[in-house]
Amino acid sequence: MIKLIKTLSTIVVLFVFILAFNNSYADTNKKTAEYTIIIYLNGCDLENGIDLTTGEYNKEATNALNAIISTHFNDSKINIIAVTGGTNKWVLPSPRISTAHCQAWRIYGEREASMELLGNTDPSMKMMDKNTLTAYVQNIIKDFPAKKYVLIFWDHGAGPIGGYGSDQLDDGKSLSISDIADALKTALKGEKIDMVIFACCLMGNFETAYKLKDYANYMIGSEEIEYGDAFEKTLKSLNENPSMHPTQFGKYFIDWNFENYDGRPYTYSLIDLSKIGDIRSNWDLMIQKIEEQMKTKGKKGADAYRNLAIARAFSESYNEQDRASHGTTDMYDLADLISEKCKIDTTSLKKSIKDTVVYNKKCNYRPYSNGLSIFFVDKKLDKNLSLNDNLQKYAPSCFSKHYYDFITSYYNKLFIQNPTNLIGDIALANKYIIDLNPKSYPPHYFIKVDQQDIELVNQIYFLIGKFEGKGKNRYFVPLSIDPDIDFDLESGDITLAVTGKQYCIGGEPVPIYWDNDVNKGKNNGTNFDYKPLGYFAVKYKGNTVFLVVKENSNEKDPTKSNAQIIGIWDSKEDNGKVIPHLSWLGTPPKRGDKINLLYNMGGKYMPGPEVTLDSLTISKSCLPNGEYSGIFYLEDVVGRKVWSAYKSFNIKSSLEIKDSQSAENDEDNMPDEANLDYIF
Template identity: 25%
Template sequence: MNGNRPTGRQKRTVSGGGNARRRGSGLGTGPVGSGSRPPGSGSSWGGSPAPQRGGGGSSGGGCLWLLMGFLLGRGSGGSRNGTRGRGCLSRLIVFVVIIALLIFLLQFCSGGDDPLPPGNGGSSGTSDEYTELFSGFSGSTASAASSDLVYRPHEADYTVSPLARDKKTQFAGTGEEVFTIMVFMCGSDLESRSGLASDDLQEMARANLGSNINLIVETGGAKQWKNNIVNSQGNQRYQIVNGGLRVLDRNPGRKSMVEPATLADFIRYGKAEFPADRYALIFWDHGGGSLSGFGYDEYYPGDSMTLDEIEQALQLAGCDFDFIGFDACLMASLETALVAEKYADYLIASEAVEPGTGWYYTSWLTELATDTGMSTVEIGKNIIDSYVAKVEQEGLSTPATLSLIDLSELAGSLPEAFSRFSEGTGDLIAGNNYNHVADARSRSRDFSTQEKINQIDLIHFAENLATNEAGELAGILRSSIKYNRNSRNITHANGISIYFPYSSLAHVSTALNTYEKIGMDASYSDCIRNFASMSAGGAVAAGGSSGPLGSLTGNSSGSLFGSLFGVDMTTGSSGGSSSSLVSELIGAFLGSNNRQIVTRDPDNSWINEELLEDKLAYFTEYSGALYNLQLSTNKAGQQVMALSEEEWELVRMLELNVFIDDGDGYIDLGLDNVFDWDD
């Protein structure tokens, strides 16, 4: 009976003051994460929690009502009814449960997230310049030695597909190769508030680097550094050597760390001054995923280095890398891989947010120094193992996942399969199987549910979709991911993510614009464009009903989008059938200059008007139950709503909306996902 119930958490009472800290949280109104350190946590702790966007549950009670957003593609109705609800405990608090079904995601109307807020040069130093030791650092704590880390046995995949392109970096593997590793360290608030960049510089300095590793760091982007070596007044360049920092360029000027030219200049400098057999590039800072890319410079707020700008920098730099790594949140995406593939053989990054500690540098650098001819798969495995072990050792609550992706294999085997997957999924959406795609999307691992940047595990999504094309894609992706590990508190993080709009449409235009710039397969752009268009159309059709909202407010004559788009729902053609009502609403939406009310996207040129007009009958068929939802009172005096078992099959999410009656209206206190039902 309950197998088709939504998977929101059950009601429970806990004390406040959770200690979840994140290195970043994707899109927001400022940097990804706030970077403040909890009292007594030491300098190795991460940023403060991401800003909350709404209130949670309340201990009050009230009148329960259900606003149903309908799921396309399945019938409604049925003969067996059961009551679902909870009781009225107070006159002032009104609990509103939103049943969000796959197409009519009414949270579009509750607001969207904004994107990441989107001197004189010095001369290069020489080996004669002095080394400043880390004993001069202030306010920092020692990290655990590499021997303290406990590893669980995991096997990497050392095979290479015959379809893989040739590696850009060729080396003999003698163990005597010279390896230049460039770390682009934008300190941001992670450093100015928590000293996390200083911690990682110390980890690097503790490594026994030997004579064949050149570890080069450019610093910038923080208004304060928690040490007495790095100067916050401008960018600086250092070499990690002999347990300390050797100054290479003390004052190249203050340059934005999220400008492509700054990154390109650093790479060119590293390649020219430290020629090597192998090169690696590591991005260190906040990450915002496929939509906003990398970095937050405190001197240049309101900007980030988007994926197309990263590609621009890599193209200007003219250097091929053994691997590109992101010690940053949310960057293990197919979009990132598409950019990195042109300039590197491997990508090391996290699908999820990273805890503030980030990578643990001491152990893997020391191991690499013993054999600089080590395979990149082995290097990546060491980075990932030490990272996950460190997170679990410190008992951090933030889930940890990190993956190593063979970009040469991805380039050789993925393009045609991804096109077939995108076209096949697009055909489902444009046909009468939108609900199948939406159902698969709703059950897929989402790495940014709070921030609603809609970045999901691509393999999990493909396996949920369960088409032939999706199965082929999942197999190729698994083969290309040579190593992937997760902490114990995360599942279905298989190693590579992708943007797919669902909980918010606010950034569809941003995604499509980025896709055009980085060369994403056009059929995938069409796929998400049509999915988002259907979601918007469904939200409009669902908004044509006042439903139980009229009972709550005492106004049963209006509707949400009827009012917004100037459609009179009580007279004229709209007062007739649900078919004419939906048709008039969709027509008003397409003819309106206020589409942003529904999508929260300032640019709505992506909406497929022809598709929405073609699907009027589809919207009508599956919105019928929406116009008949009513509250009733059970024997216990509770206000409840009855849904048939068939209607419950359409439910994918329950949300509890808390309102306070202030005498003149209702104040929205936000959402939670606590719910009760009975059979």
């Protein structure tokens, strides 16, 4: 029996944690196995969320347990203990897992009873209480001795700011990475376990690795969103060679998870925590050199801010659809771009990162992922950071006061104060859209960026839509978003062949929001670092959701590209806007299902036509006949928006697009940016 003491103000509350191990396997417990694997399994909505397409529970935690149970492994060589909690409903029919208590279960690979209860905590002890984690780790290591120990955290992850997990039984509370470090410090008493694995999103970051360096030899985490866990195949590989080194076990875990990759963003890396200190030393040195540049008076000091903002904007970033709460970027890629833009030697830093990342696997959508991310303020954090909320949350997780002070100062000067004084603005040398091919099909629409501002351009889209409402309530409603734009990085020329063919379902246009970063010399000099993942809003079975698509692009003829619907994101409200909620990727709709397309007007989604999904593949076809307006949208490296003038045109057939008669330079064609801000 362990007594845990918490102090709340002047009240001391005693919690009793009981692990009443069954005598039937007490002798077995004292034998030293090759591995003891502890799975901290917090079920939350991954277990009991409802899949809109199937109408069934997600039951991802149940699936993880069933995968382990179905693996026939050697019980004398491998101990597997699952700690369960954090959800108000478990779907697993047998054995019945409690929602009132956190529980420890031994999973067997050979004996008939595949899961057996070891013990409960007091109901007042929750999964996201660091004392609960301490008690379980301490007791399991004591009662299940092994040559090697692995601790797996399973649930949501939210990076260095949000930490690990979300407990439905404790108001959605999470464990910060400082909480995890404190728990392991108390449980291990100066010893180290062999490996910590985060089978959750966004936890492959430097801050987490640095906090855990004194409590584990290795760590596995994903820089990006993570889908699935591949427990069954990993355990089968371990069972074939139970004495394998933890790094080999880690590589199997990563490789088998990568087999689940189906076109979504994916990264996983194995980190040698004994070398993590070298990265910190080199990172601090780089930041010190940047600060010295920023302190220079005049243009050189301002250029230091400009160059760093450019480097950060184009470094590999993660959870692109919801970066307002995470803000992580790949350390190596950012260091590489800082070397190029800020003229600071980062060779030692990059080498230390490569030496620390033992093994790294990534999908082709994340080509510049090198195994460790770090929090670094970027343009997408502007709204949430206006109250310094996330910066305050970051403080306990940050690895040094020096870096925290730097990030805070950098943000305040670049985002709170006027960024124009430091980095300038994007100026359009030609803001009125010109047709460079007026006498034949297709028209080539053209605008131009001032040459001195080319490097500030981060994203470009061409929006095709119609106007709704009048006066101050007149809004541009985007019906289609075209990212297939040519941007000349030498001249600043922006051109687009407007064929009229866009993604449509049942002849109705679909406004797919893509991530479309302008490329600054990456990908062998191409203009865009294009991530072919997107989403669009629909009403499906009475719910506002976002259908997620991946594009199969045809570079020779973009009109022949198609987009495959791969899943569903739920929606949530953020600052009055409805945005994707990335808790899990639900099952895609079925062929024959009906959906209502939704179009964004003034930040609210207005209902569009009902269409039937004859296929989960969306092709490009000509927009319906009628008059449309088009506008170029540009975003700079700190998130400021620039719009061209509107261009009105008529679509009369798939081979005829004609400009309307409105004057090219009519000031009435200039957008009211207040009525466009909601679009991106």
